[in-house]
Amino acid sequence: MTIHDLEPILREHPFFNGMSDEHVRILVGCAKNIRCNEGDFFCRFGKKADEFYIIRNGKVNIEIDIPQQGSMTIQTLEDGDIVGWSWLFPPYKWNFDARALQLTRAISLDADCLRNKCELDHDLGYELMKRFSAMMMERLQATRLQLLDFYAGPAGAKG
């Protein structure tokens, strides 16, 4: 897949919906096509967050390894989802593992490249921050619902 093939994929992706052609072209300059086989890691806890990923198709588990207990899955991400925002904030290290649950194709965006572009073009930086903030809010709300453990209370049963 050439860099020209990536442009329409990014342009059609909901995360970049409405972004200017110029900004999409800048993003394409930092993008590459990747694939992970089942069980492969996109990123590992504590490692340098030098990329983020747009899942084209497949499934990715966001996991954390708990000593003496093994890995726990926090969320499953699928087609169209974004993996990773640790690249945005110092110290640029992953806080979780992301493992392919099945063969997963994705587009990787280089963090150094993007950060530099954002410093040079604050409009691009603001566009990306808006989009990542919305995604982070969505994930935070979902996590709060998980914390509620709402299936523990009575429902369906009445006495």
Added chain:
Amino acid sequence: MIAAKERTKAAAGAADPMRPELYRVQRSRRESSDTFTLELTPPRGYKPTPFQPGQFNMLYMPGVGECAISISGDPADDGVLLHTTRVVGTVTRALNGCKAGSRVGIRGPYGAPWPVAEAEGNDVVFVAGGIGLAPLRPAIFHVLAHRRQYGRIVLLYGARTPEDILFKPMLRKWSSRLDMDVYVTVDRAEAGWRGNVGVVTNLIKRAPFDRLNTTAFICGPEIMMHYTVLEILGRGVNEKGIYVSLERNMKCATGFCGHCQMGPFFVCKDGPVFRYDKVKRWMEIREL
């Protein structure tokens, strides 16, 4: 089309709505660590009132008490009555102790059902959380039995853990159908679980349905239904196409005692299934 009045009429149930009939437990089946299904057969010579999907019965354990439990079986099957419930109190604990041959008092069916006839021609999205799959199951049986009358059929089901997933054989069977989309997610899972992890509302954004022609049936904890409704509305579905099954403290089941009153409604008689726009005002009031 089942008009609202007819749906309410269905609440009338048997001739004397306060008199239980003693059913025999044919089998008690464990669904998860705290959830079980009772298979009940009516007394000889007794002709039970057919139930509609979404209705409930009052189950009576002599010397213990009575509680409302949704019917979870196939409405086309008039032989055995199925009730799936979780152990949450004294009555359900006693019911959980029932063995084959035990007797359980049944009165009903009561309540307004899922409007399956009104949904004909539409895509139907079922969103179930936890034990909320049990009251939805009769409606799923119905739409699958009348498959040609409906568009896409989508089931989105969220459970606490993989061990808490109800009706696993049935879910596998439905998943293997080419004319139904089934998505299951759990709130937490350990290594080895190959399915989705995340709240059930996460499934809505990808669910395949036509927003302009969709009827959504939602059952689960009220907080889950609240966020599910927001997501479905966010997909552009009209609120008049959204139905929720509410749960309140039902005692008489006939709209006399007022225990289950919610604003102008008696949940036992006017519900438990309500069109969302009719009850949203009351669902927003705390502690109602």
